[in-house]
Amino acid sequence: MDLFPLYxxxxxxxxxxxxxxxxxxAAAWYVMRLPRAVKGILDCILTLPLVLPPTVVGYLxxxxxxxxxxxxxxxxxxxxxxxxxxxxxxxxxxxxxxxxLMYRTARGAFESFDLTLSDAGKTLGLGNAYIxxxxxxxxxxxxxxxxxxxxxxxALGEYGATTMIAGYTPxxxxxxxxxxxxxxxTNNDALAFRWVLINIAISAVVLLVINCFETKRKRA
Amino acid sequence: xxxxxNVKKKYSDFELDVSFSVTGSRIGILGASGCGKxxxxxxxxxxxxxxxxxxxxxxxxVFDSSQKINIKPQKRNIGYLxxxxxxxxxxxxxxxxxxxxxxxxxxxxxxxxxxYGLWDVIDHRPxxxxxxxKQRCALLxxxxxxxxxxxxxxxxxxxxxxxxEKMRLELISILDGYDRTVILVSHDRDEIxxxxxxxxxxxxxxxxxxxxxxxxxxxxxxxxAARLTGCKNISAIVKMGDHNVRALAWNNIELETADVxxxxxxxxxxxxxxxxxxxxxxxxxxxxxxxxxxxPFEWYVTLDNGLWWKYPRQLxxxxxxxxxxxxxxxxxxxxxxxxx
Numbered sequence: 001m002d003l004f005p006l007y008x009x010x011x012x013x014x015x016x017x018x019x020x021x022x023x024x025x026a027a028a029w030y031v032m033r034l035p036r037a038v039k040g041i042l043d044c045i046l047t048l049p050l051v052l053p054p055t056v057v058g059y060l061x062x063x064x065x066x067x068x069x070x071x072x073x074x075x076x077x078x079x080x081x082x083x084x085x086x087x088x089x090x091x092x093x094x095x096x097x098x099x100x101l102m103y104r105t106a107r108g109a110f111e112s113f114d115l116t117l118s119d120a121g122k123t124l125g126l127g128n129a130y131i132x133x134x135x136x137x138x139x140x141x142x143x144x145x146x147x148x149x150x151x152x153x154x155a156l157g158e159y160g161a162t163t164m165i166a167g168y169t170p171x172x173x174x175x176x177x178x179x180x181x182x183x184x185x186t187n188n189d190a191l192a193f194r195w196v197l198i199n200i201a202i203s204a205v206v207l208l209v210i211n212c213f214e215t216k217r218k219r220a
Numbered sequence: 221x222x223x224x225x226n227v228k229k230k231y232s233d234f235e236l237d238v239s240f241s242v243t244g245s246r247i248g249i250l251g252a253s254g255c256g257k258x259x260x261x262x263x264x265x266x267x268x269x270x271x272x273x274x275x276x277x278x279x280x281x282v283f284d285s286s287q288k289i290n291i292k293p294q295k296r297n298i299g300y301l302x303x304x305x306x307x308x309x310x311x312x313x314x315x316x317x318x319x320x321x322x323x324x325x326x327x328x329x330x331x332x333x334x335x336y337g338l339w340d341v342i343d344h345r346p347x348x349x350x351x352x353x354k355q356r357c358a359l360l361x362x363x364x365x366x367x368x369x370x371x372x373x374x375x376x377x378x379x380x381x382x383x384x385e386k387m388r389l390e391l392i393s394i395l396d397g398y399d400r401t402v403i404l405v406s407h408d409r410d411e412i413x414x415x416x417x418x419x420x421x422x423x424x425x426x427x428x429x430x431x432x433x434x435x436x437x438x439x440x441x442x443x444x445a446a447r448l449t450g451c452k453n454i455s456a457i458v459k460m461g462d463h464n465v466r467a468l469a470w471n472n473i474e475l476e477t478a479d480v481x482x483x484x485x486x487x488x489x490x491x492x493x494x495x496x497x498x499x500x501x502x503x504x505x506x507x508x509x510x511x512x513x514x515x516p517f518e519w520y521v522t523l524d525n526g527l528w529w530k531y532p533r534q535l536x537x538x539x540x541x542x543x544x545x546x547x548x549x550x551x552x553x554x555x556x557x558x559x560x
Contacts, residue, residue, distance in 0.1 A: 116304065117306050119293075119300070119306065120308075121319070122292075123265055123267070123293050123294075123296075123362075123365075124319060124320045124361065124362070125295075125297075125322070126294070127294065130322070134310075134311075134319070135308050135310070138310035
């Protein structure tokens, strides 16, 4: 059994989660302190990928990154590489799809933060960076980590947008989800079922981890 | 230190418009909850940005909207003790104190932890500390940052009554050994009276009286200020002469005052403790149809004309008719003249 899809799925999920971990937290922290009206509009835009069908996300990404589209064409001319149909192309699709999950959970965590703690830090002469990393982030850590784990799980299961932007090339761009579809389509039922079991196992572990965090947070 | 504050801030349902200038080492801001006293403190610390105005500490301007000066809270060198202490929950007692030390020269932290009775809980996190330990920890964290001015926001409101008395004395002794100006915000007049040499009275976003604590309690000046200092008996008056009034709220009894009644005087106040029992003559008031209620160390007597009288009692002393004499009287100089 060729384990490439497992390896590929995991690396795509890890990288996109790492990227979105930083961007999502930064966006949440930034948007939270904007005026109400701006916040409402930005909130709507940033959450949109959560409710859009992944194929719509994939379509929009292709309109942007495809080799004959503005960004894709520019990248092709400068780096002589297409932004689509590589294994790392899937990072674009998974990142867009999981962004709202990370953004939303981080927002929720930040909103429950007790602002007098940062006020206290300021009157003690502590800098904003110190306050953010040593007071705010630890306070919100359980919520933020749960959000990251959820994002990772969603990235691992991404199919629609990924298949449009990275396609299915065995040993190159194949992920678990695209492999299952391909195997089922070609009547390789036994192998498809094995991949299904692997996928269920990984997802179950992820959900267990989230549950552990939830109970820890409730107890705290 | 002299503290000059003159700031305005508008909210949808509240307007803060405070202006006072006090020189003292212990300054109290007294007011009912929601009167804007904490907002004033936050403005001084730089945690709230006023719409307009000026804040000056000694000769140092920390905020001036006309000159666009707004020094960051980090640079104001003002310590703030928060109502719920605001200890960093993810750090130990020692970690919290060390965070306060970051901006200042290093001191012997172990020695301080011992002095403040925190040595045994040095590795504990705030959620496992008692109320007193939390306060000492927050206080020490603030003091090691070496502030020039210390702001205390209702420091005892989160404590049980029996602990409050003890912590108040403890805080006084700590602050006495530390020569810095303190501004204390509270809704508790006893607390302010006990701890502050100067006082600012606030009501509904505005300053209604200020001055030396003793003077303000003796002569609050306005009805609202008299209420805040705990004056139980306040009545509208009709002026009868330079020293004579008729009290409309108390069955129109006529009273003589020591001070001259000027045109702006609309009310008088009498503190419930100031009546003298069993004395006829000047300003004697007949005690009729009284209601007496018993507190551990005081009788609360309400007269039929609406006056309150508080009279000390011994624990166990039973009620008899002799507790309430036929007459009580008030010395003319104990009648407080008030304007609206």
